[in-house]
Amino acid sequence: MTKYREILRLHSLGFSQQNIAYSCSVSKKTVNRVIQKANEIAISWPLDDNQTDEVLAGILFPAKGRRSDTANRGLPDLNHIRKELLRNGVSKKLLWTEYMEDCRLNGEEALMYSQFCYHIQQDEQKRRATMHINRKPGEQVEVDWAGDPAYITDPDTGEIIKAYIFVGVMTYSQYTYAEAFINEKQQAWITAHVHMYEYFDGVAKIVVPDNCKTAVVHSGDWYDQRVNSVYHEMSAHYGAAIIPARVRKPKDKPNAEGNVSHVSTWITAALRNEQFFSLAELNAAIREKLKKFNANLFQKKEGSRLSLFLEEEKPLLAPLPATRYELADWKQATVQFNYHISIDGMLYSVPYEYIKRKVDVRVTDKSIEIFYNHTRIASHPRLYGRKGLVDIEYSSRKNNRLRRLIRNAEFDQPEASVMDIDYTSGRKLNKSLIQRLATCEYITEHRNLFITGATGSGKSYMACALGMCVFRNIRTAIPETSGHETGSIRTLCRLN
Structure with a gap:
């Protein structure tokens, strides 16, 4: 069934009809008809959850019938026709005459000459030579797994463990992101995308992944491909559209394929003589090599991947959401x-x-x-x-623990809340940054937080507000909070 909801969602985000057609595996004409009909009857995104694709089909096209013009017609053997046309003196008209005779003997209805030629033309287009496609800055990112793995040594057993490298490439600037994972499963795939967006500090409108199981539900047909539900949920969180590459069609993502080779040479191979005992050590070394790789000057044009990305592409990326996507x-x-x-x-x-x-x-x-x-x-x-x-018992215990932690912390302003921070223009506070700090991700990433400013600017209030966020997110921020950690938070909130 046509993905009416997805078409309307992507249209509301400002995607072109061509890109919507690619993402939803439909024709551009279908996208145009759906959008026009939705405008006529004043249907727009967001939609209610009960307005499924089936419901929208009845609303948008109540009298839509099924096409059965070619259902009972015999289609020509295109492989045979392609070979016959290479022979001297053989024309489409001759092959159509022979085709009509075969249909008459088999009791099938034959295609008219125009339709016969149309099917041949469609078959020829699949085998045409390709040309370079100019990309717009900030429009698209291509992702893939590198073919050559890196290796980690188990410090206890000495076992050599493979580490698979994820590669993401901005198609305009060739700016590259790389990170190693123990496997290529769904969690690693989604985590890699989240880290990639944070490395770029923005979101490209289109993601072109490989035709892997963590991205696409395989059905054996390019036009019936369905994006993995978790992957689609992640793209919706970041406001992006997913256009998977076709099976065995590497030219659908040439930049990723090219940079996979570069990463294998300038990062993986460059680290071949070094020994790593953890994934963190390997990724730290990859990050250093990646900085040099992106800063290298182009051979046939001015600048580098980094300079081109910062000057022309990064300003056009969509901003990151307030919170990172959480894998479900x-x-x-x-x-x-x-x-x-x-x-x-x-x-x-x-x-x-x-x-x-x-x-x-x-x-x-x-x-x-x-x-x-x-x-x-x-x-x-x-x-x-x-x-x-049970949830009720758990909530009671959690509330009692929260009250105890706040009392022991001895906050100067225990009523402080991130929701009450004043973001007036004179204070020059970054609201999105403070909201991200309120999620306490900097603690799980083992980062320090310093708050500086003039006397009386509200540093103590903000410190107490962020300290309250730590306690309210105590399960994910600090799994087992000891007295020493509580004292550290108390000390932080008293700093001026």
Whole structure:
């Protein structure tokens, strides 16, 4: 079925009809008809969750019938025709006459000459030579896994472990990102994209991945490709469209293919004589080589990948969202008679109307979302601890622990909140940066935070507000908070 919702979503983001057609595996004419019809009856994004593709099909095209013009017609053997046309004296007219005779003997309805030639033309276009395509700055990024792996040595056993290198390339400037992972599974694939966007400090509108299972659900047909649900969810979070490369068509992502070779030479091979005992050590060395690689001058034009990216491409990238994408795992559960479901041994309540119904559960490190027929019916914070813990009991324990930590921290301003910070123009505060700091990601990444400014500018209030965020995100920010760590947070919030 046509992806009506996806077409309207991408149109609202300002994508061209051609790019929407590529992303949704439909013709540009179909995209144009859907957008025109939606404008006529005043349908626009965002849509309600109950407005599925099937519902939209009935609204946009209520009298749409199925085309059956060529359903009972015999199609020509294009491989045979292509070979016959290479012979002297053989023309399309002659082959069409022979084709009509074959259809008459087989009792099939033949195509008219114009349609016969159309099918031959479409077959020829698939085999035409390609030409260089000029890309717009900030429009597209191509991603792939490098063919040659790096290696890590296990410090305990001495075992040599492969590390697979992810490569992302901005198609206009050739600015490259690379990072090593232990495997090429879904979590590594999504994490690599999140880190890539943060390295670029922006988002390109289009992502062109390889035809791998972590990106595309394989169906054997280019026009029926479906983007992996987790990958699509990640692209929607960053406001990007995914246009996968076709199977065995490396020219669909030539920049990634070319830079994979460069990364294998100037990074992987350059590190071949060094020994690494952890993934962090390997990625630190890759990052140093990557800086030099991007700073190298082009051979046939002025500048470098880095200079071209900073001057012409980075200003046109879409800004990063306030929070990074959190990888989710989808599970299915049955609501029991106690109106709870069990996820990893923890119990989560569901409205009693759904007892004995199967529900879909979206699981992240921080939250549990429960859906029935694509409608969210409940949401809970993720529980950790002994098995069988119920959400109400967990919330009570968490609130008691939060009050105890705040009391022991002895904040000067315990009522401070990030939500109450004044962002008036005179203070020159970066709201998106403060919101990202409020997620406490800098702690999990082992980074320090220093707040500087003139006396009376509100440093103490901001420090206390960010300290409160640490306690409220205590499970993900500091898994096991000791008295020493609480004292460190107290000391930080008292600094001027």
